[in-house]
Amino acid sequence: MTAFVHKTLLVQLCSEGTGRCPVLAHLRYDADDPFAVTAVFGHDGRVLACWRLDREMLSEGLARPVGVGDVRLRPAATGAWHELRMEFLGDVRPDGGRQQAVVFAWAPAVAAFLRETHRIVPPGQERAPVDELLAEILSAG
Template sequence: MNSFVHKTLVVQLRAGGTERCPVLAHLSYDPEDPFAVTAVFGHDGHVLARWRLDRQMLFDGLSGPVGVGDVRLRPAATGMWQELRMDFLGDHRPDGGRHHAVVFAWAPAIAAFLRDTHRLVPPGQEQVPVDELLEEILSGAE
């Protein structure tokens, strides 16, 4: 069995009032960090953005709107396509607004990725080694 899950998808990026353009999304899941999914968005070999997403939030976003902070997810239908819309809010701009990018991913591909993560660590069975973490933090404080 794999000790991690990785999937590369072609997604559509819309930023700064532009039309959608295709970019790669590299999704990864490591059971050592069981609540998080890392998403790295890239184009022409350059990393555009890296986000750590809550795995449960990603799952919930496939069926309804979630998120109130910098990341907001919701299902979206475009013709025959069922998509996951991911809104990412970035740094504040001088005009008082915030940088805003929207990524559209094919929902069945996201669902398949999440099913693979659930095979490694079923929902509700995530464990975080809190004792070891506290020991590491406290040992550095001396």
């Protein structure tokens, strides 16, 4: 039996000129892919984006700024409200700029999701089936 955790959060998508717009974020963790969390963002029944996030990076982003590539995370606070700021950089536009989306999630909800994933596969006990993958690749040739 595959162990997984799924949580749906109401998050805020921040875009230029429109401010914050509520969207759903479906977070999924599967023990068969122990290093990753899949985040699917949707609105009005449409998928806006799907990202695979590093579980450890997601956890660290609750406490400090992390990420230097297409995904950047950091804590953000507005008074007593603690959020996780997630910045996603997309494809290059014709003008040379990059598409960008900023999402704010309630940090305690993300932390609760991560605690559930840690019960399934504790940090540091993740295993990747490298030997099995290499055997499969070598047997195919």
